[in-house]
Amino acid sequence: MEIKELDKEWLIPFYDRFNIIITKGKKHFVFDKDGEKYLDLVSGIAVVNFGHANREINKAIKKQIDKIIHASNLYYNKLQIKLAKKICEKSFKAKVFFCNSGAEANEAAIKVSRLYGNAKKQGKNKIIALYNSFHGRTIATISMTGQEKYKKGFEPLLENFVFVEANNVKELKEKFDENICAIFLEAIQGEGGINKLSPEFVKEARDLSTKYDALMIFDEVQTGIGRTGKYFGYQNFDVEPDGFTLAKGLGNGIPIGAFVVKDKIADLMKAGLHASTFGGNFLACAAGLKVLELLDEKMLEKINKLSEIFKSELEKLKEEFPDFIKEVRVYGLMIGIDLKEKLEVKNIINEFLNNKILTLRAGTNVLRLLPPFTITGKEIEHFCKVFRKILKNWRSK
Numbered sequence: 001m002e003i004k005e006l007d008k009e010w011l012i013p014f015y016d017r018f019n020i021i022i023t024k025g026k027k028h029f030v031f032d033k034d035g036e037k038y039l040d041l042v043s044g045i046a047v048v049n050f051g052h053a054n055r056e057i058n059k060a061i062k063k064q065i066d067k068i069i070h071a072s073n074l075y076y077n078k079l080q081i082k083l084a085k086k087i088c089e090k091s092f093k094a095k096v097f098f099c100n101s102g103a104e105a106n107e108a109a110i111k112v113s114r115l116y117g118n119a120k121k122q123g124k125n126k127i128i129a130l131y132n133s134f135h136g137r138t139i140a141t142i143s144m145t146g147q148e149k150y151k152k153g154f155e156p157l158l159e160n161f162v163f164v165e166a167n168n169v170k171e172l173k174e175k176f177d178e179n180i181c182a183i184f185l186e187a188i189q190g191e192g193g194i195n196k197l198s199p200e201f202v203k204e205a206r207d208l209s210t211k212y213d214a215l216m217i218f219d220e221v222q223t224g225i226g227r228t229g230k231y232f233g234y235q236n237f238d239v240e241p242d243g244f245t246l247a248k249g250l251g252n253g254i255p256i257g258a259f260v261v262k263d264k265i266a267d268l269m270k271a272g273l274h275a276s277t278f279g280g281n282f283l284a285c286a287a288g289l290k291v292l293e294l295l296d297e298k299m300l301e302k303i304n305k306l307s308e309i310f311k312s313e314l315e316k317l318k319e320e321f322p323d324f325i326k327e328v329r330v331y332g333l334m335i336g337i338d339l340k341e342k343l344e345v346k347n348i349i350n351e352f353l354n355n356k357i358l359t360l361r362a363g364t365n366v367l368r369l370l371p372p373f374t375i376t377g378k379e380i381e382h383f384c385k386v387f388r389k390i391l392k393n394w395r396s397k
């Protein structure tokens, strides 16, 4: 039977899949069942940042598999301590809870925010989030997500989320008060369309959080682990949050999530308030440790160099095709190409797939690229050449 039919027979149809059967990967390439090679510019959605089948990461996880994979969080785990320390070395002194995904990391952050607020004052349990944000697919995280399409039909949702338009300082000031226990921000909205927050807005959010004793938490699930050219997305701004969440890139494909929060908040927590069976198991931590070892200043330099190439090449394309490209937004290797309405992004993604290049969408009509850090100028050039060809063809249609 065709895989399409088998998929339909056995899997809950939550996904609209592209017509490709991936069986293998190497660096920034994936291969289908017939051995056809595709350029991967999406990294499994900002997950496989260090490339497929990364030699060093594979060596580390293979070694760990033969020692021990899982023992439970009822026992001490040296690797969790090492990984927590490594994350804090690249951010600030804090304490870490490990889980298995982005939504779970945000769940932990929401629970800690509620515990923090409720202990301070009755009614201090509201959380500010932004319109157009994305924080995951659990009931709590869709409740915190500022996009109707992820919420519709799942009501009743969790209450006490207050939404503010990104970069609207006036609205933020109006909606912030002593009943807010936390504000959640993506430094650059990923699913929402690659939209970077303004420095003024982020600074105001910091000031108001301090003023009203609320936690400022960055959702770094997509922007963390070098993606934006910094270790973490918040480092693009001149602020220090009270906490942040990680997942996607942290294990280079091995599921792992983390909630990182400053000592003064972490120290208010007690045994039994939260837990995860798999969270921070030995295998996941071994992957995370290798990832953070590979993510050093030199790697950031490389990411920023590649980013510059992307930026200048894409700006050229925008000048050549002002009828199709509205705006180009390049932050490290987190890239959005905002297309004019007449050019539907899903058609462009399919054209790229026909040319053996994997791309993504975001927002309403944004072509999104999240390439592995292993790519080179050669692949960027190839991508632009194909893009130019597609746009030329489209123009003559």
Ligand SMILES: *Cc1c(COP(=O)(O)O)cnc(C)c1O
Binding pocket: 100, 101, 102, 103, 104, 106, 134, 135, 136, 137, 186, 190, 191, 219, 220, 221, 222, 223, 247, 248
């Ligand atoms: C992907 C994503 C999540 C959800 O992560 P999962 O691992 O799918 O639960 C949360 N926040 C942001 C910003 C994301 O990009």
